[in-house]
Amino acid sequence: MKLAFFTGIVLLFIMAVVASCQSEDQVEFSRYYSGGSVIYLAHCQNCHGEKGEGLQSLIPPLTDSVFLKTNRSSLACYLKNGLKGKLTVAGREFEGEMPAVADLSPIEVAKVLTYITNSFGNKSGLINLQQIEADLKNCK
Amino acid sequence: MKNIVCAFIVIALYSACKQGSTNNTAKLPILGNREPVTKTVDGKQVTDTTYSTIPAFKFVNQYADTISDKSLDGKIYVADFFFTTCPSICPVMHRNMLNVYKEFKADDNFRIISHTIDPKYDTVPVLKKYADKMGISGNTWWLLHGTKEETYQIAKNYLVSVQEKKPQGEYIHDGYFVLVDKQKRLRGTYDGTDPAQVTKLIADIKTLKTEPDQVNAK
Numbered sequence: 001m002k003l004a005f006f007t008g009i010v011l012l013f014i015m016a017v018v019a020s021c022q023s024e025d026q027v028e029f030s031r032y033y034s035g036g037s038v039i040y041l042a043h044c045q046n047c048h049g050e051k052g053e054g055l056q057s058l059i060p061p062l063t064d065s066v067f068l069k070t071n072r073s074s075l076a077c078y079l080k081n082g083l084k085g086k087l088t089v090a091g092r093e094f095e096g097e098m099p100a101v102a103d104l105s106p107i108e109v110a111k112v113l114t115y116i117t118n119s120f121g122n123k124s125g126l127i128n129l130q131q132i133e134a135d136l137k138n139c140k
Numbered sequence: 141m142k143n144i145v146c147a148f149i150v151i152a153l154y155s156a157c158k159q160g161s162t163n164n165t166a167k168l169p170i171l172g173n174r175e176p177v178t179k180t181v182d183g184k185q186v187t188d189t190t191y192s193t194i195p196a197f198k199f200v201n202q203y204a205d206t207i208s209d210k211s212l213d214g215k216i217y218v219a220d221f222f223f224t225t226c227p228s229i230c231p232v233m234h235r236n237m238l239n240v241y242k243e244f245k246a247d248d249n250f251r252i253i254s255h256t257i258d259p260k261y262d263t264v265p266v267l268k269k270y271a272d273k274m275g276i277s278g279n280t281w282w283l284l285h286g287t288k289e290e291t292y293q294i295a296k297n298y299l300v301s302v303q304e305k306k307p308q309g310e311y312i313h314d315g316y317f318v319l320v321d322k323q324k325r326l327r328g329t330y331d332g333t334d335p336a337q338v339t340k341l342i343a344d345i346k347t348l349k350t351e352p353d354q355v356n357a358k
Contacts, residue, residue: 046333047231055231056238057273099227 029114029126036115039108043101044116052120058096060089063120072117072124076109076132077139106132166347168319171326172299193324194297199255199284202267207253207282209324214358216348217251218341219298219318220332221291223258224270229315233332234274237281237317243342245280249322250345252281255291257302257313299329317341321348322357 044062048054052062062068067089068075082100086093104112110132117124172192179186198208218240222230237252244250256262262270267283284291295302295313298320302313319328319341328344330337348354 045232046228049235055235056275058270059231097225 025126028128032111032114032126032128033118035108036111036113037119039104039112040115040119043104044112047098052116054089057092057094060087060092060094061120062116063122064090065122065124068117068122069124072127073135073138075113075117075127076106076135079104079109079112080136081139106136109136167351168327168344168348171329191323191325192297194294194320194326197286197290197294199286199290200264201282201284202264202271204264207284212251212253212320212324214322215249215251216322216345216354217253217320218345219253219255219300219320220316221255221257221295221298221300221302221313223256224262224266225258229333233315233317236332236335236338238274238276239335239338240317240342240345241276241281244345245278247280250280253284254281255284255286255294257288257291257295259285259288259291299326319344319348321351322354 047059048062049059054061071078078098079101083098084096086095088094107129110127110129113127113132116122117127170191174189174191177188177190179188194209196209198206201207218237220233220237222233224230234254237254241252256267262283262285264285267285271277271281271283286294292302298316298318300314300316300318315332317330317332317338318326319330321327327348328341330341332338
């Protein structure tokens with residue numbers, strides 16, 4: 001009984017050490033990602049869906065990792081200015097208009113894009129505030 | 141003694157529940173205003189209840205066919221209000237409505253009608269394009285175009301609220317799906333933005349289809 005108690009204490013200690021060893025980057029990522037999930041729910045999910053599946057041929061899915069990677073530095077501008085015209089996503093053509101999500105601050109854009117590019121089967125790491133601020137300067 | 145009383149109560153409650161669940165004659169409520177009407181039949185005074193029903197109407201669908209109340213005679217249908225450029229609740233409503241469509245598209249006695257509340261932009265070709273992009277074909281799901289006045293007027297009969305544009309240029313409207321029976325009485329309203337409510341709608345349509353009133357209606 002005493003032994004079990006002692007083992008328990010040791011295990012807890014080890015877990016605490018492991019948890020605190022989580023790298024600074026990992027903590028930063030988690031902060032962006034979980035903040036982003038809330039913003040996604042409020043601004044994106046109605047159209048793009050809970051699983052980023054989009055809607056038939058009306059609204060493109062967010063599951064095309066190649067598209068997200070190729071256009072990574074333009075994503076912030078898509079949110080800020082909206083998107084209009086033809087678009088090929090996941091091998092299918094879409095035509096329509098995405099309204100601008102103009103009321104998002106740069107940090108919110110960074111968070112929601114971190115969430116999107118690391119959910120729905122995508123895995124491309126943190127997009128931080130500095131990156132977004134640089135991208136927004138280059139919007140057309 | 142106390143234990144016995146407790147046990148008795150538990151058994152009583154359990155059997156009460158069981159009776160409820162084995163009762164298969166589930167019936168959906170009839171919504172809207174009702175009025176008693178007293179008629180004279182065979183010299184006797186008979187009091188009956190009349191329920192509010194959807195009045196006569198005439199709209200045009202995505203194929204430019206005229207759709208009137210007569211087109212829905214003998215059909216159970218679900219109605220909603222939307223517009224194709226709606227950025228807020230419409231995509232989620234129609235993502236859910238697609239489940240209703242898939243469930244009943246083989247049933248010729250079932251229809252879905254979606255009224256556009258932005259007839260100026262949502263012309264018939266725009267509605268057809270929307271239908272194509274949604275992947276809906278055939279005559280199960282009609283997207284209806286009419287004047288703003290007619291559409292807003294009929295919305296009141298479905299107990300759905302739609303309003304003119306907000307200052308930002310958006311329309312405000314409820315995301316309700318309204319279930320209507322073959323006698324054009326309202327039998328249920330469901331939040332079209334909530335997948336759980338839409339699952340209940342599908343179950344309720346199946347229940348409604350088995351009601352004697354519906355089975356016998358022409």
